[in-house]
Amino acid sequence: MPSGVPPSLRQSLQALMRPFTPASAILFCDFDGPLVDVADRYYATYCQGLSDTQVHFATTDGLLPVHRLNREQFWRLKTNRVPDPKIAACSGLQGEAVVWFLARVREIVNEPALLAHDRLQPSARQALRLLRSHGIQVVIVTLRQSTQVAEFLRRHQLDWAIREIYGAVDSQAAYANHADHKIRRLRDAIADQGRQGQSLNTAWMVGDTEADILAGQAAQLTTIGLTCGVRNRLYLQKFQPDHLHQDLWSAARWVSRCHQQAVPTNKSLRYSLPQSLS
Template identity: 30%
Template sequence: MTHLQKTIVFDLDGTLVDSLPDIIASFQYGFASLGLPAPEDAAVRALIGQPLEAMYAHFAPTHAPQLCVVYREHYARNFVNRSRPFPGVVELLRTLRERGYWLAIATTKRTDMARRFVEALGLMPAVDYVQGTDGFPHKPAPDVIHRALGALGAEGLWMVGDTTADILAGRAAGLRTYGVTWGNHDAELLATAAPDELQPDLGRLLEHLPPLARG
């Protein structure tokens, strides 16, 4: 009987990496470059986790395609100006790998950009697979999770994220869900998606994931 490798799936922005300042800066840059009034930080933050096109359409629907082009050009040059892994993330990933789990990232970023980002932050050796969202439904649909697990030929145990879309996608994929409140959605909003765990950091995840039996 074949046993699939047990795998933990993580969102990227706001979950593993504090990337909010760079995302917001690039998002607002597009408006300035087109001579449009830029939205406030809080208004942008509330939409992070949605597809970029939908975020821009919320503020400037007629300019959304052009704004997306400007954002992607600017973000690709500035995506690690201030972005850093959250405290303890590198150690957490290392511990989970040592305990025998595989680790996948499932993000709304495009795959090419997501992999560049993970590599630039030095996290690529810590994970087994990075899956972005390329031409298929975004979270809260479970497609990006299914694709990550399918590419690995693995069994998903937990989906870990910082937005309600992450939690809903994880549940739809049949995984247990862990909401972390240091990202884009606060505890009150995350609670509306009823995650199995709702915590201020990722520390409690280790309590659910003891070392796997070898053999």
């Protein structure tokens, strides 16, 4: 466990790392999107990054002129997977200002003041209770750091709901959201659960981005896309998930019904990476 972790958070991490009895089913679940609404944080990061860029490139004539997108405009671009350089261009930035802005956003997006904007998704707690009541244990597979995840769960009193957390080492991995990183993280999580004696005959992968869908498909899991996060339905459909749901609550109801009816979900759990991502 990392040094310098506060005692309360250390206890939360230790609780999450305790051995679990084997579950009858496992839901591998992304963190941002399914459980956490990051829209306010991403918009606040964009606004701060834009303001910092204005100041950095200020001249004797004044601040750099920019066009700040409103929250709706910004989020529409984000959920349509418009690249960050284009969002910067839509905001009036050019040349070196774009490069500086993008670096600044990556630098500050995980600062405590901005992480404070994260919110629990409205129906997430209800969804976790439903899954638990049906014997389905939730394993978080995320590109966020495990300490950030554990702290959020502790603050919202959701430690009980999670079997284990598989997070990233790089604090900027979640914002970059590279699919190959998620594929490898899920593969490692599945292998580790197997070593713990967990049967993976009934398992799903759920998330709100193309990285989650591609990871689930690479692992031959039934894959569920959610439209409550940073990608919209039209964009996610391009990646052909097995199912699309509005949020984790909707997905949890469907998963619970499948589990009750003993619908097979394992597609052989092969761990080969797609050629384009290997």
